[in-house]
Amino acid sequence: MRCDPLHQPFHRHDQARLIVFVRGDYRERAIEGQSRFRPGDFIIRPALFAHDGFGSPDAAYRTLPVSRAAWTRVHADHGWSVRTGRLPAELITDPEALMHTGDVVLSDCPTKAVEPAGDRTRLDRIARALVQPSATPTGELAEEEGLRPWQLTRRFLDRYGLTPTRFRQQARLQTALKLMAETSLSLAAIAADAGFADQSHFCRSLRTATGQSPSDTRRALLVA
Missing domain, CATH: 1.10.10.60 (Homeodomain-like)
Structure with missing residues (x-):
């Protein structure tokens, strides 16, 4: 899917999603703070998590299929929270291989929680x-x-x-x-x-x- 280079307003998806960014630059805002992504980064969003997004004109991402069992493990480990991570180099250079690796990404790729916004301003x-x-x-x-x-x-x-x-x-x-x-x-x-x-x-x-x-x-x- 290509990203609207202008703006995707705040919205929620009915189901949990695993998104991999494959081209361009992308910025996402949520109540908890802002995140920036480059090709090879991925984000795990729970169902009904509110966010918006800005993509560069060439930005594109893929939504990977994930089994119910894999989502269950993610929920058990991390609860209702957003996680981010980065794909192995071999998958970054072969985007077509991504379409059948959702469960692999969730089980094998390290993730971290999105850091809340600070109090700098x-x-x-x-x-x-x-x-x-x-x-x-x-x-x-x-x-x-x-x-x-x-x-x-x-x-x-x-x-x-x-x-x-x-x-x-x-x-x-x-x-x-x-x-x-x-x-x-x-x-x-x-x-x-x-x-x-x-x-x-x-x-x-x-x-x-x-x-x-x-x-x-x-x-x-x-x-x-």
């Missing part, structure tokens, strides 16, 4: 605050960092591709999905831990984002 600090379940208004967060609300919105859109309000909504949903995938907590407990007003608010947000009921979403997240 004012926007980084605000983003970390927005991920927390607290209900501190974005206007107050902007004021604490010496920004006006319109400045924060403009700079946030440029850096993260979302307004601060949308970023907070996505962050809460991201937290809730992780809890759904990795725990047996009730929907009410998940809603509270993720910062939603109540269970109804969480369920409405979930259905809007995924088009699924909470029970269907939980089944989709658990690959076992």
Whole structure:
């Protein structure tokens, strides 16, 4: 698949995916931070993980087929989290050999977790605050960092591709999905831990984002 050289907006895939980048340069943004990829890099994304992407005009990637058993092992080892890695040299130079190696990549290629964004800038600090379940208004967060609300919105859109309000909504949903995938907590407990007003608010947000009921979403997240 070729990448849109302009922008792939924030979106979610119903199923877990193993993506190998085979040509060009690609940058991906998520709630947890940003990553850059070059040919031979790969990324493992769990189901319903929100991200966007920017590719150079020549960028291309492949989605590798992966068995259910392999996804089950990944989930058991790493939970609902993104992993990245790099292919062996022989596979980088022979892209056609990739189409039948999804399970091999997952079992034989070392991976690492995507590092969360740091607190190097004012926007980084605000983003970390927005991920927390607290209900501190974005206007107050902007004021604490010496920004006006319109400045924060403009700079946030440029850096993260979302307004601060949308970023907070996505962050809460991201937290809730992780809890759904990795725990047996009730929907009410998940809603509270993720910062939603109540269970109804969480369920409405979930259905809007995924088009699924909470029970269907939980089944989709658990690959076992």
